Amino acid sequence: MTVSDQWAVSPQVAAVEHSPDAPLCLLWHLYSRFGMRKGEGIALRWSDVDWDTRTITIRESVTNIGAENVRGKTKNKKTRLAPLPDDMYAMLEAHRDAQRKRGVFASLFVDAHGETITPQHVQYRWTELRRRAGIPDVTLHGLRHTALYLMALDGVPEKPLLPPEGIVKALVNSETGEPTVAGDPRAIEEYFLQGTETQS
Numbered sequence: 001m002t003v004s005d006q007w008a009v010s011p012q013v014a015a016v017e018h019s020p021d022a023p024l025c026l027l028w029h030l031y032s033r034f035g036m037r038k039g040e041g042i043a044l045r046w047s048d049v050d051w052d053t054r055t056i057t058i059r060e061s062v063t064n065i066g067a068e069n070v071r072g073k074t075k076n077k078k079t080r081l082a083p084l085p086d087d088m089y090a091m092l093e094a095h096r097d098a099q100r101k102r103g104v105f106a107s108l109f110v111d112a113h114g115e116t117i118t119p120q121h122v123q124y125r126w127t128e129l130r131r132r133a134g135i136p137d138v139t140l141h142g143l144r145h146t147a148l149y150l151m152a153l154d155g156v157p158e159k160p161l162l163p164p165e166g167i168v169k170a171l172v173n174s175e176t177g178e179p180t181v182a183g184d185p186r187a188i189e190e191y192f193l194q195g196t197e198t199q200s
Contacts, residue, residue: 024117024125026095027109031140034082035147038119038140038177039063040074044108049092054084056092064119123175137188141177 030041039061048057058080062069074080084092099105107116126140138146171187173180180187 024109024122026091027122028126028129028143029088029091031143032147033088033150034058035144035151037061037075037144038122042069042109042117042119042122043071045106046096046108047106049108054089056082056084058082062116062119069116069118137174139172139174139177141172 027041030036030044031038034056036058040058042062043060044056044058045060048059049055050057058074060071061074062071064070095108099108099110103114105114109117109122111117111121123140130138171180171182171184172178173184174186174188
């Protein structure tokens with residue numbers, strides 16, 4: 001079973017993606033299937049999509065300073081190339097066509113004014129959709145690590161992880177997804193790929 005198949009049969013994920021209040025459906029796929037960090041998904045531009053080779057390039061990240069989005073390099077300062085499976089390619093096409101009805105924008109994900117969405121908006125939408133779908137405390141950061149784990153099981157990298165040896169538990173803040181310590185009232189336990197539990 002591929003990574004895509006595993007997510008396709010998840011009723012919890014389906015509940016979120018079919019919600020009428022899910023304008024960021026494509027973004028949830030990018031986080032949960034490609035392991036993108038929150039700012040990397042927000043930073044995507046249409047110029048990062050290669051329709052001929054059916055790939056998407058992850059080259060930037062967006063952070064929020066004050067009231068402004070700030071673009072910069074990814075956390076590890078590396079560019080990644082992700083192949084688009086057929087369903088993701090079709091979703092991108094549909095997202096592009098819907099966006100063109102509003103205007104022509106550089107970014108994949110824009111607000112009502114055509115500006116790149118903010119990390120705060122993405123966090124709010126995920127929290128609200130998760131609440132309405134009845135999904136427990138799964139953070140956006142947790143989606144990233146779940147994707148990394150599923151990709152490892154699917155043969156990426158070359159040596160798949162075999163739980164439980166490759167999986168560790170760590171405490172993260174349920175609101176921010178950042179690593180935290182015992183005593184934090186918002187601390188929850190999540191499973192991570194070994195060696196990534198302290199990364200954001």
